[in-house]
Amino acid sequence: MAEAAVELVGVRKQFDDEVVAVDSIDLTVEDGEFFSLLGPSGCGKTTTLRMIAGFEFPTQGSIRIHGAEMGLMPPNERPVNTVFQSYALFPHMTVFENVAFGLEMQKVAKADVASRVRRVLDQVQLAQRADARPSQLSGGMQQRVALARALVNEPEVLLLDEPLGALDLKLRQNMQYELKDLQSRVGITFIYVTHDQEEALTMSDRIGVMSHGRLLQVGDSEEIYENPKSRFVADFIGDINIIDAEVKGPGVALLSNGREVSIPAGHPPSGSLALALRPERLALHRRGDTAGSGRNEMQARVTRRTYYGDVFYYDVDAGLGDMLEVKEENRPEVGRHDVGDEVVVSWSIEAANLVTE
Amino acid sequence: MEASVTLDLEQAATKAESKRGFRIGLPAYVYLVLFFAFPLVLVLVYSFASRSATGLTVLRNWNVDSYERIFTTPLVLEIFGRSVLIALATTAICLLVSYPFAYYIATSSPRVRNILLVLVMIPFWSNFLVRTYAWRVLLGSDGVISQISQALGGEPVRVLFTISAVLIGLVYGFLPFMVLPLYAAIERLDWDLVEAARDLYANGWTAFRRVTLPLSMPGVVAGSILVFIPSVGAYVTPAILGGARTVFLGDYIVSQFLAARNWPFGSALSFVIMFVMLLATMFYFRVGAKTL
Amino acid sequence: MSARGSSRVGKILGFNAVLVYIFLYAPIALLVVFSFNDNRNVAIWTEPSLRWYGQILQDAAVMNALRNSLVVALISTIVSTVVGTMLAISLERFRYRGRGVLDGLAYLPIIIPDVTMAVMLLIFFFQAFGLLDSLTGISLTNGLHTIILAHIAFNISFVAVVVRARIAQFDKALEEVAADLYATRWQTFWKVTFPLILPGVAGGALLALTLSLDDVVVTQFVSGAGSTTLPVYVFGLVRRGVTPLINAVSVVMLLASMILIALSLGLQRGRSGRAADEVVEPASMFERVT
Numbered sequence: 001m002a003e004a005a006v007e008l009v010g011v012r013k014q015f016d017d018e019v020v021a022v023d024s025i026d027l028t029v030e031d032g033e034f035f036s037l038l039g040p041s042g043c044g045k046t047t048t049l050r051m052i053a054g055f056e057f058p059t060q061g062s063i064r065i066h067g068a069e070m071g072l073m074p075p076n077e078r079p080v081n082t083v084f085q086s087y088a089l090f091p092h093m094t095v096f097e098n099v100a101f102g103l104e105m106q107k108v109a110k111a112d113v114a115s116r117v118r119r120v121l122d123q124v125q126l127a128q129r130a131d132a133r134p135s136q137l138s139g140g141m142q143q144r145v146a147l148a149r150a151l152v153n154e155p156e157v158l159l160l161d162e163p164l165g166a167l168d169l170k171l172r173q174n175m176q177y178e179l180k181d182l183q184s185r186v187g188i189t190f191i192y193v194t195h196d197q198e199e200a201l202t203m204s205d206r207i208g209v210m211s212h213g214r215l216l217q218v219g220d221s222e223e224i225y226e227n228p229k230s231r232f233v234a235d236f237i238g239d240i241n242i243i244d245a246e247v248k249g250p251g252v253a254l255l256s257n258g259r260e261v262s263i264p265a266g267h268p269p270s271g272s273l274a275l276a277l278r279p280e281r282l283a284l285h286r287r288g289d290t291a292g293s294g295r296n297e298m299q300a301r302v303t304r305r306t307y308y309g310d311v312f313y314y315d316v317d318a319g320l321g322d323m324l325e326v327k328e329e330n331r332p333e334v335g336r337h338d339v340g341d342e343v344v345v346s347w348s349i350e351a352a353n354l355v356t357e
Numbered sequence: 358m359e360a361s362v363t364l365d366l367e368q369a370a371t372k373a374e375s376k377r378g379f380r381i382g383l384p385a386y387v388y389l390v391l392f393f394a395f396p397l398v399l400v401l402v403y404s405f406a407s408r409s410a411t412g413l414t415v416l417r418n419w420n421v422d423s424y425e426r427i428f429t430t431p432l433v434l435e436i437f438g439r440s441v442l443i444a445l446a447t448t449a450i451c452l453l454v455s456y457p458f459a460y461y462i463a464t465s466s467p468r469v470r471n472i473l474l475v476l477v478m479i480p481f482w483s484n485f486l487v488r489t490y491a492w493r494v495l496l497g498s499d500g501v502i503s504q505i506s507q508a509l510g511g512e513p514v515r516v517l518f519t520i521s522a523v524l525i526g527l528v529y530g531f532l533p534f535m536v537l538p539l540y541a542a543i544e545r546l547d548w549d550l551v552e553a554a555r556d557l558y559a560n561g562w563t564a565f566r567r568v569t570l571p572l573s574m575p576g577v578v579a580g581s582i583l584v585f586i587p588s589v590g591a592y593v594t595p596a597i598l599g600g601a602r603t604v605f606l607g608d609y610i611v612s613q614f615l616a617a618r619n620w621p622f623g624s625a626l627s628f629v630i631m632f633v634m635l636l637a638t639m640f641y642f643r644v645g646a647k648t649l
Numbered sequence: 650m651s652a653r654g655s656s657r658v659g660k661i662l663g664f665n666a667v668l669v670y671i672f673l674y675a676p677i678a679l680l681v682v683f684s685f686n687d688n689r690n691v692a693i694w695t696e697p698s699l700r701w702y703g704q705i706l707q708d709a710a711v712m713n714a715l716r717n718s719l720v721v722a723l724i725s726t727i728v729s730t731v732v733g734t735m736l737a738i739s740l741e742r743f744r745y746r747g748r749g750v751l752d753g754l755a756y757l758p759i760i761i762p763d764v765t766m767a768v769m770l771l772i773f774f775f776q777a778f779g780l781l782d783s784l785t786g787i788s789l790t791n792g793l794h795t796i797i798l799a800h801i802a803f804n805i806s807f808v809a810v811v812v813r814a815r816i817a818q819f820d821k822a823l824e825e826v827a828a829d830l831y832a833t834r835w836q837t838f839w840k841v842t843f844p845l846i847l848p849g850v851a852g853g854a855l856l857a858l859t860l861s862l863d864d865v866v867v868t869q870f871v872s873g874a875g876s877t878t879l880p881v882y883v884f885g886l887v888r889r890g891v892t893p894l895i896n897a898v899s900v901v902m903l904l905a906s907m908i909l910i911a912l913s914l915g916l917q918r919g920r921s922g923r924a925a926d927e928v929v930e931p932a933s934m935f936e937r938v939t
């Protein structure tokens with residue numbers, strides 16, 4: 001088993017003004033994987049990345065890269081490279097000079113520098129702009145130069161700090177695909193920081209969700225999406241319905257609208273918890289139709305319908321206080337409902353994620 | 358093999374970084390303390406000293422005679438008042454002239470703007486003494502302006518060696534100091550804000566008064582300070598254009614050291630004028646901060 | 650330009666601008682014209698002549714003063730630019746105890762009136778030399794060395810203000826990324842930081858040079874016999890009366906400033922980016938203050 005690319009043990013960062021940016025996290029990033037740190041702004045993901053890079057030192061804890069303890073090593077001695085959010089391209093150098101910079105600092109022979117730079121510029125399709133200045137390039141091109149400048153040094157780990165934030169949607173989606181493709185070809189471990197959960201879900205092998213300096217959950221995309229372990233993770237990734245409930249007995253819980261529903265096994269014997277249900281796991285039926293076995297049912301009324309082309313989103317009022325959000329495909333086999341309709345909303349018992357925090 | 362990080366290690370690293378920063382600034386620190394802070398203290402010390410019969414400064418018999426003289430002698434107060442007034446007048450005139458001027462430059466297209474700026478900078482970089490001297494030539498009773506007015510059938514112009522001449526000289530000398538900060542402040546303005554005001558039914562003048570002007574206030578403050586301060590203590594300009602009849606603070610102070618040989622009194626004057634400057638600076642900043 | 654409101658307002662502003670430019674340049678222009686006047690009486694134009702310029706070269710006092718000015722300006726500019734730049738970097742990029750004090754101290758020479766500065770240094774050198782004499786028997790007097798020390802004292806702050814403005818505009822990420830790409834601090838400074846703050850450093854140097862060549866009061870107070878500078882010498886002459894020789898000297902001083910500017914403009918054009926960066930640089934220091 002290959003040594004873990006990056007290992008954080010008990011890493012904590014507190015700034016002088018008492019702000020705790022990172023509150024003791026433990027994390028292992030496997031060799032060759034595309035790992036994303038996901039969370040809202042201020043959650044500590046960028047600070048964590050910067051500590052791996054060496055721009056900040058942890059107040060406490062250990063950061064190991066392929067087993068080597070980083071300690072207080074400055075960034076220019078670490079075998080990692082960073083792609084900045086603002087790209088940070090040297091404005092007074094050409095594309096070629098920018099990309100060659102790291103190699104020159106490592107005193108690589110001139111001939112080797114030229115060939116390696118050319119090769120990596122080809123990889124990002126910028127070979128013909130080698131003599132341009134950053135100010136003459138578009139945002140997407142600048143981003144690729146930043147990428148090339150980091151990759152040419154063949155780092156053990158590549159750190160990316162929200163590199164696609166400044167690009168428009170279409171370009172961003174293209175670059176997401178290209179980055180993922182590049183990573184699997186080159187095989188370098190990527191640690192990718194983002195606040196865009198869609199980005200994280202589509203690109204990553206595994207995701208670490210952070211909030212308020214703590215690492216809440218680590219897992220692959222499917223795990224994070226299907227089995228969120230906390231309210232925050234459930235809410236942050238995709239859309240979610242969170243229904244508060246009281247445990248009434250084994251497999252039974254009471255909802256705020258007075259209905260009793262069946263819940264999956266493995267819940268605490270008593271107390272309050274919440275059911276986290278993805279909109280696509282809820283279904284709407286006409287009153288009188290059966291929902292099927294193994295499903296919970298409740299009466300509700302449609303209060304809003306939004307058309308997205310491929311799907312419909314329904315807001316339904318089931319007497320729980322908040323509306324429930326239901327996602328139905330726009331297919332002829334799936335029945336449509338209008339605003340004001342009295343309907344039945346149902347879900348498979350096992351589909352409900354139970355979250356206690 | 359590095360050790361994992363603990364609180365002490367991290368603090369030590371931060372401290373090392375601080376030390377490096379301090380060391381880089383150290384030459385400047387030492388130089389400024391030695392040749393600036395310390396001399397300043399000396400001036401303060403001298404202002405409480407006495408003067409011997411032969412005019413030498415005696416660092417004994419400490420007293421506040423010099424300060425008493427400043428605040429009770431009508432002549433001295435008159436000189437102070439005159440200098441402050443002319444500085445205020447200079448600042449006001451510079452502001453009134455410079456604001457539309459700076460506005461024009463800041464709202465020109467980038468290429469035109471650069472040329473206009475360079476054209477302002479050329480006088481800024483030119484020798485101050487020479488620029489003041491040029492007015493001495495112009496304003497003489499047989500100077501160019503006088504010749505023109507005589508040719509037009511009027512009197513020879515007798516402006517030289519009057520307060521007006523000093524005022525003209527000061528405005529001329531310090532105009533670029535007002536233009537540049539104003540330009541910088543106006544150029545940085547977010548014009549979207551002005552457009553938003555127009556969108557909300559403000560006419561041109563109101564938009565200017567309620568949006569542009571307040572937002573350019575930092576430039577007004579900076580420019581005012583940069584003109585007011587040298588104007589109060591102006592020495593060269595009054596000396597060349599003002600003549601012997603009207604005495605300004607700058608010359609008065611200088612004469613204590615070169616002619617009257619009353620160093621304690623001169624030191625007290627220097628200290629008071631500096632104090633006035635600091636007050637003025639704080640006042641301007643407060644006014645500027647309030648409008649924002 | 651929507652910023653100018655109606656075109657009528659634009660025209661008024663433009664007219665005002667023209668007037669201001671005339672106001673700024675007319676006196677200088679007239680001075681230049683009359684320096685070529687053959688007549689002893691400055692204001693009455695007779696015929697063009699270069700005789701006063703010739704006289705400059707033969708006037709030993711003027712040439713001596715000119716030489717002193719150049720020496721003082723050169724040395725004080727170099728020293729204050731280096732020290733001032735270091736000060737700017739220290740204040741902008743680092744945090745340490747006493748930084749606030751240094752920050753305030755660095756601004757004082759700019760705010761202080763030059764008469765006070767002159768008095769301060771006069772007293773300082775007087776006391777210092779007296780102390781030195783009584784302690785070691787070495788007696789020093791004012792001279793070029795004191796003038797240079799004095800000019801450095803105020804120029805450090807001016808250079809620092811201009812360079813700080815430029816550093817503030819500088820993206821800190823560029824230094825971080827350089828370190829990320831294996832550059833040592835030294836390499837980062839020379840290959841990334843310095844080239845990008847160079848317009849600021851050059852602007853500061855140009856400002857220091859000009860302030861040194863301009864200075865009258867401070868120099869007058871700390872100079873000694875035979876160590877006078879050109880502006881102080883001319884100032885002394887002017888107080889005694891206007892002569893065509895002074896005109897010519899003034900024009901020479903003016904020309905020197907113009908050449909300096911032209912040089913900076915030319916230098917800047919060689920590099921990429923906006924022309925006239927150094928010349929316009931001081932404007933950016935006001936952005937900072939505001």
